[in-house]
Amino acid sequence: MPKKTMKKLTVGAFPLISAIIHRLDLKAILSKHLGKHGNEKISTVDSLIMILFNIITGRRPMYDLSDWVSNIHPQCFGFDEFAGTIFNDDRFGRATEKIYEADTRCSSFFVTY
Numbered sequence: 039m040p041k042k043t044m045k046k047l048t049v050g051a052f053p054l055i056s057a058i059i060h061r062l063d064l065k066a067i068l069s070k071h072l073g074k075h076g077n078e079k080i081s082t083v084d085s086l087i088m089i090l091f092n093i094i095t096g097r098r099p100m101y102d103l104s105d106w107v108s109n110i111h112p113q114c115f116g117f118d119e120f121a122g123t124i125f126n127d128d129r130f131g132r133a134t135e136k137i138y139e140a141d142t143r144c145s146s147f148f149v150t151y
Contacts, residue, residue, distance in 0.1 A: 064087070088107060089134065102131055
């Protein structure tokens with residue numbers, strides 16, 4: 039019989055932050071300015087929301103975000119499950135680049151607040 043392991047995942051302040059993001063309709067605002075790309079497994083908006091969660095909860099460096107994401111319950115980000123390897127510093131870097139390529143008003147909103 040295979041040995042079962044248990045992994046402890048963080049929830050912390052994520053439900054409160056998620057409720058605020060939902061109430062502000064931040065995903066819709068960002069989606070309006072950034073659009074969708076058909077070849078993404080995780081949308082740019084979802085990656086940016088994860089970066090926002092990171093900034094609010096403690097500012098881990100960009101190169102450490104994949105490890106940070108792997109220790110948080112996927113439902114905190116609105117996913118039932120995800121492979122931890124899908125999140126890496128390159129994905130988060132591309133997401134931050136796309137916000138600067140978008141409408142100037144959206145960029146200043148994200149950077150200022």
